[in-house]
Structures are given as C-alpha cells and as structure tokens.
Amino acid sequence: xxxxxxxxxxxxxxxxxxxxxxxxxxxxxxxxxxxxxxxxxxxxxxxxxxxxxxxxxxxxxxxxxxxxxxxxxxxxxxxxxxxxxxxxxxxxxxxxxxxxxxxxxxxxxxxxxxxxxxxxxxxxxxxxxxxxxxxxxxxxxxxxx
Numbered sequence: 001x002x003x004x005x006x007x008x009x010x011x012x013x014x015x016x017x018x019x020x021x022x023x024x025x026x027x028x029x030x031x032x033x034x035x036x037x038x039x040x041x042x043x044x045x046x047x048x049x050x051x052x053x054x055x056x057x058x059x060x061x062x063x064x065x066x067x068x069x070x071x072x073x074x075x076x077x078x079x080x081x082x083x084x085x086x087x088x089x090x091x092x093x094x095x096x097x098x099x100x101x102x103x104x105x106x107x108x109x110x111x112x113x114x115x116x117x118x119x120x121x122x123x124x125x126x127x128x129x130x131x132x133x134x135x136x137x138x139x140x141x142x143x144x145x
Contacts, residue, residue: 031052032050034049048069059109061107072131081123
C-alpha cells in the first residue's frame with residue numbers, strides 16, 4: 001500500500017511540474033490563401049492555393065499542409081521567405097524539399113528569429129514555376145484569430 005501511495009505522489013508531482021511547462025507553450029495556428037495578386041509584383045494567373053499550418057513554441061516545430069491548383073506548370077520551388085511585409089520581398093528562410101506535388105506537407109524546427117517573424121506575420125509562402133521563377137502564387141502567413 002505504501003508503494004502505491006508513493007507512486008501516486010510521484011505521478012502527482014510529475015503532473016504538477018510538467019503541466020505548467022506545457023501551459024507556457026504557445027500553440028499558433030494559421031490558415032492562408034495563396035494568389036498571384038499577392039506576389040510582389042502581382043502575377044496574372046488562374047492558380048490558387050490554401051494552407052493550414054501550426055507552430056508549437058515549446059518544441060519550435062512549424063508544420064504545414066499546402067494545397068494548390070491551376071498553376072502554369074509544375075512547381076519548381078516552394079519556399080518560406082521573411083521577414084517581410086505583404087508588399088515586400090525577403091530572403092529565403094527555408095525551402096520545402098521532396099515531392100512538390102499538391103499537397104505539400106512538411107515541418108521545420110524554427111530558430112528564434114524565424115519564430116518571431118512567423119508570430120509577427122512577416123513570413124510568406126512562395127510557389128515558383130518555370131513560367132514564374134520569382135513566384136506564381138504567394139501568401140503571407142498570418143496567425144488565425
């Protein structure tokens with residue numbers, strides 16, 4: 001019986017220590033729409049896209065699923081850029097690797113600077129094609145409300 005009480009006490013202590021740590025984590029979610037009009041400068045295209053993404057500040061893990069259709073050709077590069085406002089361009093933060101067919105699924109560990117740009121709405125998704133090597137559709141990644 002004493003062993004059971006000790007185990008229960010240890011479980012309670014672990015929960016008391018771990019729960020506040022998890023409570024301090026910010027879980028941010030994002031839902032965005034990619035268009036040619038959002039490119040800088042704007043691109044005339046029938047292409048469109050959408051993305052859902054999430055960020056866990058405890059693990060610094062950023063995850064995404066990007067769907068797109070109607071592009072002028074296959075995606076030649078898919079990238080996250082920042083920090084930049086919606087009417088500006090910025091250097092590459094990180095590229096999406098692997099199969100670039102829709103849907104694009106992936107994750108990345110963010111640096112503190114990248115996480116700040118993300119939280120401030122200064123990160124954008126850019127999908128490039130051969131006809132539009134600087135980007136055919138784009139979207140700012142803004143936290144959902």
